[in-house]
Amino acid sequence: MGEADEGGIARKWWIKFKDESVFAKYTPFFVCLASGSLNCDTFMHFISQDVHFLKAFALAYELAEECADDEEDKLAIRKLRKRVKQKLKTLDSLVREWGFELPEEIITDDATVKCTDFLLSTASGKVEGEKVLGKIETPFEKIKVAAYTLSAISPCMRLFEVIAKEIQTLLNPDDGSHLYKKWIDYYCSQSFQESALQTEELLDKLSVLLTGEELEVIKKLYYKAIKLHVNFFAAQPVKQQTTVPLSWVKDPVEGHLTLFCDFDWTCTAFDSSSILAELAIVTAQKSDPDQSEGKLTRMSSADLRNTWDVLSTKYTEEYEQCIESIMSSEAVAEFEYEGLCEALKQLAYFEKNENSRVVQSGVLKGLNLEDIKRASQHLIFQDGCRRSAFASGILSETYKSCIIHFREHTLSENSSAPLMLSGDLNAFRVHSNELVYEESISTGEIVNKLESPLEKLQAFNDILKDHSNDEQNLTVYIGGSPGDLLCLLEADIGIVIGSSSSLRRLGDHFGVSFVPLFSSLVERQKELVDGSSYKWKRLPGTLYTVSSWAEIHAFILGQ
Known part of the structure; x- marks a missing residue:
């Protein structure tokens, strides 16, 4: 319980692993998106994967709610789940507001599958796909699973928010020509920040009674969630000339x-x-x-x-x-x-x-x-x-x-x-x-x-x-x-x-x-x-x- 006593573990572990977010930010996807020049087909492919993420997040929140034993915690998780389901319901209109249309056929990428499978297996009581908690019966076992689940969700939300905020600082607020400004503004919005913060606060609260070994498990889950999302952004099919990584930019014959x-x-x-x-x-x-x-x-x-x-x-x-x-x-x-x-x-x-x-x-x-x-x-x-x-x-x-x-x-x-x-x-x-x-x-x-x-x-x-x-x-x-x-x-x-x-x-x-x-x-x-x-x-x-x-x-x- 020592790590939790020093402050919120969600914040602590974000600080510890924040350099991982750099590897997402410097991907061709985000550099092109920040410049406003990202190919529209690439962006829509990325958005189409969001459907799978939202479904997985909604189900993970539902499982976490079932495991929480405190009514106040259950209510807070339920509200987070409703926000996700509401976004899923209005995603098409939201995308249209951003100036795009969802593709008729949505194919799930391998990187997306790895992220959602990891999240849902964790929410089902499996740790990293190996350790199974067995039949979850006692209140403490249920709380532990809820904490594990939130540790797999929390860094993903913070990753979006942090990168979007940094990109937003580069934009001219009076320039309406940036194609992806509304998408960036959404992830910088007060509503999304509140959801990210509430998830972190719930993770902190549910982790208070965990042992040092169990906190170490959460730490590993938190780190793996970030890594999987970084891999997801790196895997986005950017089919245009980019400035990163520098080793790709050089002439591959004589450079x-x-x-x-x-x-x-x-x-x-x-x-x-x-x-x-x-x-x-x-x-x-x-x-x-x-x-x-x-x-x-x-x-x-x-x-x-x-x-x-x-x-x-x-x-x-x-x-x-x-x-x-x-x-x-x-x-x-x-x-x-x-x-x-x-x-x-x-x-x-x-x-x-x-x-x-x-x-x-x-x-x-x-x-x-x-x-x-x-x-x-x-x-x-x-x-x-x-x-x-x-x-x-x-x-x-x-x-x-x-x-x-x-x-x-x-x-x-x-x-x-x-x-x-x-x-x-x-x-x-x-x-x-x-x-x-x-x-x-x-x-x-x-x-x-x-x-x-x-x-x-x-x-x-x-x-x-x-x-x-x-x-x-x-x-x-x-x-x-x-x-x-x-x-x-x-x-x-x-x-x-x-x-x-x-x-x-x-x-x-x-x-x-x-x-x-x-x-x-x-x-x-x-x-x-x-x-x-x-x-x-x-x-x-x-x-x-x-x-x-x-x-x-x-x-x-x-x-």
């Missing part, structure tokens, strides 16, 4: 899609330099106090801790001073690349000095290469980064039979490639600064290959020199710190992830435009007409923002 990604604060949730320092402190405690002359002499763990604290404090203070110094110049009204390059030279000078301080301090001296590799297995990544095809190596497996050429590179000012070459990043070719070793023991020296934004940009351009056909090559750079700005701007698609205020401040100061990725895709979709070929055109000074790795994954690869 090259080259992915670049920063490491610290982009893949990781922390600066990995601090991990190296902490590793040095911990391993110093275990080192032999009577170090022989043949071994590299190390500071004590206490001295290492004090030295690193001083270095990190000084770095933070002087970094802010460097940024403030850059910001002291007058902001520009339009994008100014040369001015940004000059400003970043100050940052480059600062980073070089800081690296020299680290080397001179000796804090990284004596690190064992094997210890660094083991530490890499415990790095804390940004949410969704491990799942991402880029970080997990799924990319090469998923597209073995695809002729599109993917190249993945990680550019980082981090000073230890072995730390980056964990199992999560083995799909990448890593370019970074490197520690110097003597018989697998760090000397504390650093081979500086990427000390500054300018050197990062040079590495970026050097990698692309191997590509002979620029027209067919598309580059994507993913970054999250000021040191990434030049590469982000040089790439065809620069994607900013993370919450670096310094990156945004510098970008704004020199006229860089930050545009949410999804809204940009919708605008680009509007530009496509039937039969036109789509090529991504780089917009100078424009970067695309995302809130999670799920958005990046969904944009480039789809599900």
Whole structure:
């Protein structure tokens, strides 16, 4: 009962699994629908499947009502069922109001069947089609089934409402030409929101007395319901040129899609330099106090801790001073690349000095290469980064039979490639600064290959020199710190992830435009007409923002 005590489990689990909604939002179906250019036949096919969903929802609510033992709960579920049945009864007129007509023959898709079968088997007392509760007799068993049923309904309603609301924010309220505006408005309406909220409140109430094991079952049902609906949207037969997924957009014969990604604060949730320092402190405690002359002499763990604290404090203070110094110049009204390059030279000078301080301090001296590799297995990544095809190596497996050429590179000012070459990043070719070793023991020296934004940009351009056909090559750079700005701007698609205020401040100061990725895709979709070929055109000074790795994954690869 612990999870329920912390607040409504419906809300809690929506927050936990909300990234799954991103994979639905970034489907060709919703991007085309948001742009208003979705083929009418595709939309009507989608609406025709709604008939099957509504029938399944009505029956599921009816079964849940029979299982509820509280009259107030029964009444609330009955009202929800009546709303569904009323919509089913008026669906034809509602569709006509939206400007369409239901097809005479309605064929059920496999994805629709999987959703409705899952819902109805759950409402009948079967969990994931395997565990059968048996003859449901006791009041508690009935309440449990009702809760299970609502856990399979609730996320589906919330998914519709959340995506419709986000699309609605992109529409001009005074523009009546959008074909699907009335459909979007329906799922943003107060009536639909009330139904979604009431379903969640009932799920919360019916789950109060469930055990931890039973709450875990509900959690799994909730997650599966979302996944099945995402699969449903992805399966919609969109027969038109689209802007997503990016891997489908590229020419399948000669196209090259080259992915670049920063490491610290982009893949990781922390600066990995601090991990190296902490590793040095911990391993110093275990080192032999009577170090022989043949071994590299190390500071004590206490001295290492004090030295690193001083270095990190000084770095933070002087970094802010460097940024403030850059910001002291007058902001520009339009994008100014040369001015940004000059400003970043100050940052480059600062980073070089800081690296020299680290080397001179000796804090990284004596690190064992094997210890660094083991530490890499415990790095804390940004949410969704491990799942991402880029970080997990799924990319090469998923597209073995695809002729599109993917190249993945990680550019980082981090000073230890072995730390980056964990199992999560083995799909990448890593370019970074490197520690110097003597018989697998760090000397504390650093081979500086990427000390500054300018050197990062040079590495970026050097990698692309191997590509002979620029027209067919598309580059994507993913970054999250000021040191990434030049590469982000040089790439065809620069994607900013993370919450670096310094990156945004510098970008704004020199006229860089930050545009949410999804809204940009919708605008680009509007530009496509039937039969036109789509090529991504780089917009100078424009970067695309995302809130999670799920958005990046969904944009480039789809599900």
